[in-house]
Amino acid sequence: MVENTFNKIASLEDALSHINNETTLMFGGFGGIGSPPSLIEGILEKEVCNLTLIGNDTGFPNIGIGRLVSHHRARKVIASHIGSNPVAGQLMTEGKLEVEFVPQGTLSERIRAGGVGLGGILVDVGMDNEIVSQSKQRIVIDDKEFLVEKPLTADVSIVFAKKSDPFGNLVYDKSARNMNPLVAMAGKFTIAEVEEIVPLGELGPEEIITPGVYIDMIVKSNGVNWKWVWE
Amino acid sequence: MGMGMNIRDRIAMRAAKEIKNGMIVNLGIGIPSLVPNFLEPDVHVMIQAENGVLGIGASPRKGEEDENLCNAAGYPVSIVQGASYFDSSIAFGMIRRGYIDITILGSLQVSEKGDLANWIVPGKRVPGMGGAMELAQKAKKVIVLMNHVNKSGESKIVKECSIPLTSKNCVHLIITDMAVIEVTENGLLLKEIMEPYTVEDVISKTSANLLLADYIIKIPN
Numbered sequence: 229m230v231e232n233t234f235n236k237i238a239s240l241e242d243a244l245s246h247i248n249n250e251t252t253l254m255f256g257g258f259g260g261i262g263s264p265p266s267l268i269e270g271i272l273e274k275e276v277c278n279l280t281l282i283g284n285d286t287g288f289p290n291i292g293i294g295r296l297v298s299h300h301r302a303r304k305v306i307a308s309h310i311g312s313n314p315v316a317g318q319l320m321t322e323g324k325l326e327v328e329f330v331p332q333g334t335l336s337e338r339i340r341a342g343g344v345g346l347g348g349i350l351v352d353v354g355m356d357n358e359i360v361s362q363s364k365q366r367i368v369i370d371d372k373e374f375l376v377e378k379p380l381t382a383d384v385s386i387v388f389a390k391k392s393d394p395f396g397n398l399v400y401d402k403s404a405r406n407m408n409p410l411v412a413m414a415g416k417f418t419i420a421e422v423e424e425i426v427p428l429g430e431l432g433p434e435e436i437i438t439p440g441v442y443i444d445m446i447v448k449s450n451g452v453n454w455k456w457v458w459e
Numbered sequence: 460m461g462m463g464m465n466i467r468d469r470i471a472m473r474a475a476k477e478i479k480n481g482m483i484v485n486l487g488i489g490i491p492s493l494v495p496n497f498l499e500p501d502v503h504v505m506i507q508a509e510n511g512v513l514g515i516g517a518s519p520r521k522g523e524e525d526e527n528l529c530n531a532a533g534y535p536v537s538i539v540q541g542a543s544y545f546d547s548s549i550a551f552g553m554i555r556r557g558y559i560d561i562t563i564l565g566s567l568q569v570s571e572k573g574d575l576a577n578w579i580v581p582g583k584r585v586p587g588m589g590g591a592m593e594l595a596q597k598a599k600k601v602i603v604l605m606n607h608v609n610k611s612g613e614s615k616i617v618k619e620c621s622i623p624l625t626s627k628n629c630v631h632l633i634i635t636d637m638a639v640i641e642v643t644e645n646g647l648l649l650k651e652i653m654e655p656y657t658v659e660d661v662i663s664k665t666s667a668n669l670l671l672a673d674y675i676i677k678i679p680n
Contacts, residue, residue, distance in 0.1 A: 258510040259533035261526065308589050312533070327587075331590070333552075333555055353555065353596055354588075357625075359579075360588075457534070
C-alpha cells in the first residue's frame, strides 16, 4: 500500500466532484492516445454537460475525449483538428458546437504559456490565414511581424500518465506523453489519472517529466476501455 | 495502371528518392506514410511525428502493437535506435525552428505559385489544420503527394486555389499518379511523367500552366 503522504491520492468519485456543468476542461491526449479513460468514462456517467473542451483534437467518436463530443456534452471546443471525429464536424455544421481552430504548435504553446504564467506568445504561423489571424493583435519585434496569441488555462485539467508517486510526480509512456505535460501545468486544478501509483522515492528525479507541484489529485486508472482505431 | 506496381506505391517510391542520408523527415497520413518502405538501405533518416517522437521505425507486426506508441494518425509504429520522445511543444519547436528537412503531405489543391490548400472544404469537410500550417510554413522542403485529379475528374493543380489556404507559396515539389512537377519562380515545371501517361495527357489534366523541362524523364510502369 502506497502511503497517501500529501493527501492527493483520491477516488474517481472525488475527482469527478470537480468537473461539473459549464466547466472549462483541458485534456491531454492525441487521437485518444494519452487521454485519461476512467475520468472520461466518469464524466459521461455523471452526465455533465455544456463543457468547454481544450485539447489537441476531438479524438474519434468512441475513443478518447471524442466520446464526450459524440454524447453532446461539449458546448465549445478549442482544438487543432476534428477530422477524425465526424460527429464533431456534424455538430459544428448544425451550429450545436462552437469550434475554435488553432494550429497545433500554437495550441501547445498557448497551453504551455498558460501553464508557466506567461501573458502571451508571439507566433508567425498562419499570419496570412484569415481564420487563424482574424482579430488578433500584431506586433513587430526587430522588423519582424508576429501574431500575439493568448495563453490558455482551464478550470480543470485531466491528464494520463504511466506512473505517479504520492506527490504527483509523473512519468509518461512513449508517445502518450504528447500534450499531457503542458495540460498538467495549465489547469487551475489538475487531476492525473495514472496506470500505477508507486511509493515516494521510487521515481528517479532525473526521469520525472511533470513535477508533482502541478498535480492536485491522483486517481488510479481502470485502464483503457475503448478499441484503438487500428484494432 | 496496367500490370505494374500499384499507383500509391509508385508515388511513394518516387518521393523516397528525395530523401537523403541524415535528413529529418515528417510524413503526413496516407501515401506519405508508405515512403519509408522505399528508402535505400544506406539512407539513414530520423522520421519525426508531431505527436512527440523523433526516430519512427517500421510498422509493428500484428499482435506486437503498443497502444502508447503511435504516429500522428493514431496508427502503431516502432522506433529506431537513437529515437526520443518529447511533448507537443518540443515537437513543434523543432518544426518552427526549421529542423525538418522534408515534409511530405497530402493535399486537396496546389496552385501554380505553390500555395497549399489541405485543411478545409467549406460546407463539406472541416478537419482542421492540425500541424499542417507549421509544417508547410517551416519545413525546408515541402513535397505534396496526391492524385492529379479529384473524384470529379477536375485538376487538383490549379491557377488559384478555390478553397482556403493552409499556407501560401510553400510547396516545392508535386508528385502525382501522372507526373512530377517542380514549383519554380517562373511557374510549374513538368520534369517527369509516370508511364503510360504522356506529356499531352498531363497537360490536358492540369488546369494550371505547365512549363516543360528540356528533358522529361519517363518513369516506367
